[in-house]
Amino acid sequence: MSFSWHTKGTNKTGDPKSQVGLNKKNESARTRMEVCKALQHIVEGGRTIDWIRAEKSQWISTPLHRELIYGTTRHYLSLQEPVNNLLKKPFRDKDRDLFHLLIVGAYQLKYTGIASYAIINESVNACVVLGKPWAKGLVNAVLRQLQRAAEAAQTEYKGSTNGSEIDSAISDHPTWLKDKLADQYPAQWQALVVANSQRAPMTLRINTTKVEPSFYKAKLREDDISFAESRMAETVILDTPQNAETLPSWSAGEVAVQDLSAQLAANTMMELIPATTFEPRVLDACAAPGGKLFHLHERLSAQFKAHQLFALDSKKKRLNETKTIGNRLGHTDDPRLSMLCADATDEDCCGDRLFDGILLDAPCSGSGTIRRNPDIRLLLQPDHLQAHQVLQLQLLHNLWRRLEEGGTLLYSTCSIFHEENDQVIEKFMSAHTNATSVALNLKYGSATTLGWQLLPSDKNTDGFFYAGLTKV
Ligand SMILES: C[S@@+](CC[C@H](N)C(=O)[O-])C[C@H]1O[C@@H](n2cnc3c(N)ncnc32)[C@H](O)[C@@H]1O
Numbered sequence: 001m002s003f004s005w006h007t008k009g010t011n012k013t014g015d016p017k018s019q020v021g022l023n024k025k026n027e028s029a030r031t032r033m034e035v036c037k038a039l040q041h042i043v044e045g046g047r048t049i050d051w052i053r054a055e056k057s058q059w060i061s062t063p064l065h066r067e068l069i070y071g072t073t074r075h076y077l078s079l080q081e082p083v084n085n086l087l088k089k090p091f092r093d094k095d096r097d098l099f100h101l102l103i104v105g106a107y108q109l110k111y112t113g114i115a116s117y118a119i120i121n122e123s124v125n126a127c128v129v130l131g132k133p134w135a136k137g138l139v140n141a142v143l144r145q146l147q148r149a150a151e152a153a154q155t156e157y158k159g160s161t162n163g164s165e166i167d168s169a170i171s172d173h174p175t176w177l178k179d180k181l182a183d184q185y186p187a188q189w190q191a192l193v194v195a196n197s198q199r200a201p202m203t204l205r206i207n208t209t210k211v212e213p214s215f216y217k218a219k220l221r222e223d224d225i226s227f228a229e230s231r232m233a234e235t236v237i238l239d240t241p242q243n244a245e246t247l248p249s250w251s252a253g254e255v256a257v258q259d260l261s262a263q264l265a266a267n268t269m270m271e272l273i274p275a276t277t278f279e280p281r282v283l284d285a286c287a288a289p290g291g292k293l294f295h296l297h298e299r300l301s302a303q304f305k306a307h308q309l310f311a312l313d314s315k316k317k318r319l320n321e322t323k324t325i326g327n328r329l330g331h332t333d334d335p336r337l338s339m340l341c342a343d344a345t346d347e348d349c350c351g352d353r354l355f356d357g358i359l360l361d362a363p364c365s366g367s368g369t370i371r372r373n374p375d376i377r378l379l380l381q382p383d384h385l386q387a388h389q390v391l392q393l394q395l396l397h398n399l400w401r402r403l404e405e406g407g408t409l410l411y412s413t414c415s416i417f418h419e420e421n422d423q424v425i426e427k428f429m430s431a432h433t434n435a436t437s438v439a440l441n442l443k444y445g446s447a448t449t450l451g452w453q454l455l456p457s458d459k460n461t462d463g464f465f466y467a468g469l470t471k472v
Contacts (some may be wrong), residue, residue, distance in 0.1 A: 006328055025125060032126040034059040035068040042073060042375050044096065045084040049073065049375045050373040054317075064242075072100075072107045074197060074374035078171035079106045082149060084257040086142045100128055105143045109150045137191060166190050169197040176382050191457035192416070199315060200372040202241035202461055206234040207329055210296050216255060216391055218287055219248040230460070231443040234298075235263050237460050253329040258291045259372070260455045261464035264442050265359060265412055266295035270303060271469055272408040272438065273357045279306045284398050285344045287311035288318030290325050292412075312340045312349060345394040346403075350406045356407045358394050358399050362392045364413035364420045368463020371456055385419040389427075396428045400435070400471070416455060416463035420454045425450040425467045438468030 006197045038059040041047040049069060052060050060069055072079070083102045084090070091099050104121040108114055120143045170178055173423050181189040189454055202225075206216040213233045220227055225247070226239040237260065244250060244257050273280050282300065284293045293311045300307040313319050319341050326332035342349040344360075365388055370376050396411065403409055413420045429450070437450050444461050445454035451467030 007024070010033045026129070028064075028122050029125040030128040031062065031064050032068070032101065032104060033097075033129045035065055035072070035104055036097045036126075036130070036398045038065075038069050039072055039076075039100040039103065040097060042069075043076065043100075043378060046379060049373065056083060066105055067112075068107070070374055071111060071380060072104055074109055075111060076103060076378060077174065078168065079103050079110070082106065082146060083142065086145050095132065095135070097130055098127070098132060098139065101130065101139060102142055102146075104275060105139070106146050109143065109147050110153070116143075116150075119215060120144065120147065129368060137455055143214045164192055169193040172197050173377055176379060177380065180382070180417065185416075185455075188455065188457055192455065195456040195459070196370040196377065198371050199241070200259070200369075200462070201264070202238045203230075203258060203260045203460070204236050204238065204247070205256045205263055206236070207254050207256060207294075208234050208253065210303050210330060211249070211254045216249070219254075223248050228460075232263060232267060234259075235260055249259070251328070256291070256294065256325075256329060258295065260367075260444065261368070261461040262291055263295060264444065264454070264464070264466065265292040265361065265410065266299045268440065268466055268468070269296055269357055269359055269410050270299045272470075275303065277304070277356050279308065280304060280356045281308045281310075281353070282357045282359070283310045283312060283350065283353075283399070283402065284361070285312050285395065286361050286363060287339075288313035288315060288322045290322035292359060293322070293337075294326060294329050294331055296359065297334070297337055299315050301336075308337055309337050310340055310350070310353070310355070311337065312342055312344055314341070314343045316329055316341050319368060330418050345391070345396065345398050349398070350402050353402065354407075355402055356404055358407070358409040359404055359412070360395055360399055360409060361412045362388075362395055362420075364415040365417065366414050367420075368414045368416045368454070368456060368465075372462060385417055388415075389419050389424055392424045393427060396424070397431070400428075400432060400469075403471045408468055411451070411465075411467045411469065413465045414462060415465060416453065421453065421465040421467070422448050422450045425469070428469070434472050435469045436472050438470055440466055440468055442466065 038052045038056065040051065041052060060066055083106055101123055105119055108119045109116055109281065120140060123143055124136045124140050127133055127139055173193055178193060183191050185192055206213045227236040228239065230237060247255055249255065280300065282296065284296060287293045290311065297309050300309060311322065319339055323332050331337055365380055365384055366373055366376050367380065399409065411425065415421060425437065429437065440452040440453050444458060445452055451465055454461045454464040456463045
């Protein structure tokens with residue numbers, strides 16, 4: 001942790017040094033207040049971290065904001081109880097921000113190496129920024145008690161086996177989610193809950209239309225950025241995540257950040273389009289913000305003299321983001337790539353075009369990406385899976401009409417639950433006698449009845465599902 005804490009600032013002397021200290025102190029307290037607001041929107045307003053990023057960007061603008069928002073949502077469920085236990089009575093609705101202030105402090109005391117006096121001072125200062133100086137004593141008292149509990153737990157943890165890691169990870173999951181994991185993955189569920197509570201790796205995709213992978217890897221080495229190779233030439237996993245903009249040739253578009261599981265989409269799609277296809281026409285039906293789209297474009301460019309790639313998405317704002325990303329990568333002015341804003345469940349979404357290959361990266365629960373998007377554990381509800389399934393089937397039924405005979409549709413989700421994966425394919429196939437399932441053999445993960453599953457418990461991959469369907 002490299003946060004600097006300023007607890008000694010005072011405005012009594014008025015000298016510039018103490019003014020700097022005071023400003024920093026106010027800044028840190030304001031950050032804490034903004035994190036509390038973000039947390040409140042997530043936990044009580046049902047908003048996602050992505051929503052905060054899009055609509056309240058100032059609340060998530062610095063590394064400290066992000067560390068606190070991600071850390072507290074990751075551990076929110078297990079932190080609630082000890083905080084509640086120390087309160088004589090619950091906060092009134094209008095003072096719920098104080099509860100979140102305590103959660104943030106509790107998170108730091110338990111999970112970060114920051115000195116506890118600094119955490120407690122900062123939290124007490126934040127009461128003033130929240131306009132509730134009367135709560136200073138209460139916040140101080142609760143955090144001091146939590147500090148003692150955290151110190152005791154740390155001593156206990158040192159002598160314990162990894163049972164405590166599993167128990168702690170379980171307590172960070174809602175019961176229904178833990179039960180579903182145990183039900184669908186009886187052999188792996190404990191590894192899955194532990195994986196969900198860890199931080200995700202940072203994986204890069206080297207833009208092969210701009211640079212040879214070996215050249216880019218040499219640039220990483222020159223900059224002392226250590227990484228692990230993967231089974232794909234263009235994919236590397238950083239040993240330590242870092243700000244993407246500090247990567248070599250970032251602004252020149254030589255590299256993108258994309259999870260390894262997601263990078264299997266373009267690689268698999270390439271295996272499903274016969275190499276003899278003349279000028280393949282490919283549709284990415286849920287394309288924004290374009291991770292798989294641009295990878296696919298990079299791979300198609302390397303393999304075919306010409307191709308046409310159509311990017312469709314129903315959300316204009318997300319397509320605009322896609323364009324911005326494509327600009328950096330040098331792809332958006334490419335005449336082989338077209339963007340289309342339409343609803344892919346709509347019969348007319350693609351006009352009368354037919355495609356040799358369709359990638360349907362369907363909207364889903366994101367249950368395979370909980371370590372990357374910790375808010376999912378707080379927001380996902382069991383009945384959401386059925387609602388996702390309904391939309392996934394609608395998308396499949398409609399897009400199937402747009403596939404050439406002999407063409408293949410690659411269905412993917414970043415979910416690990418059967419409701420959104422094998423079950424969808426099974427229901428789809430029972431309604432379409434002209435669909436055959438393709439036996440996939442990806443570089444990571446393992447086969448399911450009708451597709452291929454990657455799990456976040458394999459340390460380098462997010463949870464992802466792929467299934468190939470050929471039209472006969
Ligand atoms: C999982 S995300 C796609 C991620 C993208 N493939 C990538 O790799 O960056 C799902 C996308 O589906 C889009 N979507 C949701 N419902 C849709 C619909 N009915 N028609 C078209 N796009 C839709 C969402 O806007 C979202 O961008």
